[in-house]
Amino acid sequence: MELSYHSLQFTGETASNGVLVRDFTLGELTGAHWSPANSPSVRAPLVLMGHGGGTDSKAPAMAGRADRLVNGCGFHVATLDAPGHGDRPRTAHDEREIALMQRKMATGEPVGEIVVRYNAHLAERAVPxxxxxxxALQQLPEIGTEGPVGYYGLNMGTAIGIPLxxxxxxxxxAVLGLFWYDxxxxxxxxxxxxxxxxxxxxxDEHIPRPSGLALFDAFxxxxxxxxxxxxKHKELPRFEADSAARFFARHLTVNGLTE
Known part of the structure; x- marks a missing residue:
């Protein structure tokens, strides 16, 4: 996919709780850029944040994590709708795979095989x-080409984040997790x-412990x-978002934060 900075367009903005959120498009892609509302043009590290399956770039979990990174660390955060998510249309392949996943979940069957397969397909499209x-984002003066970059994504965000x-x-x-070994x-x-x-x-009722541990061991x-x-799978404590913010502060800034 050939996209240029000149096709990145900010389409709207809101400010709340000290965070400025600007929606953007890049060609057919849709996403959001989060920055400190009182100093949006100040250069700072950037964290790319991938969302989970079935949600989008501005889902509540994404907003909460972005808030911690912006207000707690002064970072910029960029989120991007994955293929077939948010306002992006689904392909026939997307519809078939999602329907199969939903049928398996409704009957209590394991979904790991289909999730891994489908998310690998999405990653092939999402990484480019x-x-x-x-x-495009590094062409913005508040981000630049020399600043450090992190990646934060769980579930499907990990399936995309590992190859990225x-x-x-x-x-x-990178902060990753909640995904199967493959x-x-x-x-x-x-x-x-x-x-x-x-x-x-x-x-986790979906990801067997040995599977998740084996994926961690592979890095x-x-x-x-x-x-x-x-x-369970959807019961990740909210304090893990605080831990992620401390992790990025240690690795993306000169002095980091004290524990």
């Missing part, structure tokens, strides 16, 4: 989109050496930490 979006981090040297730290995905994870923070739920990073909490 993220690369083009990062190119593996091919994009500008990403120097041979192909693990092989990609073995190419990642940047610092990693990885979250799992001990009582080649010398610095990686595993955060395991009790609870």
């Amino acid at each position: 989109e993220w690369l083009a979006t990062l190119d 981090t593996a091919v994009e040297p500008r990403i120097t730290a 041979d192909a995905l693990a092989e990609t994870a073995r190419r990642i050496t940047v610092p990693i923070e990885f979250a799992l739920q001990w009582d 080649a990073s010398r610095e990686k930490s595993l955060h395991i909490n009790s609870g």
Whole structure:
């Protein structure tokens, strides 16, 4: 996909709780840029944030995580709607895979195989989109080409974030988690050496513990930490977002934050 900075258009903005949110389009892509409302033009590190399956770039969980990164760290955050999510149309392939997932979940069948397969398909489409979006965002004076970049994505955000981090040297730290082991995905994870923070739920009804642990083990990073909490798949504690903010502050700023 060939997209240029000149096609990045801000289409609207809102400000709340000290955070300025500007919607943008880049060709057919849609997303949002989050920055400090009182100093939106000040240069600061950028965190790319991928959303989970079935949500979008401005879902409540995304807004909450962006708030912590903007207000707590002074960072810029960029979110992007994945293919078939938000206002982006679904393909016939998307519809078939989603319908199959929903049928399996309704009958209590395991969904790991279909989720991994479908998310790998989405990642093939989404990674080039993220690369083009990062190119465009770095043309903004408040971000620039020299500043550090992190990636934050759980669930589907991890399925996209692993191949993205593996091919994009500008990403120097990543928070990931809540996803299944797959041979192909693990092989990609073995190419990642940047610092990693990885979250799992001990009582996840969808992701078997050995599967999640094996994916964490696959990363080649010398610095990686595993955060395991009790609870089911959608019960990740909110304090993990605070931990992610501290992680990025340590790795994307000179002085970091004290624990």
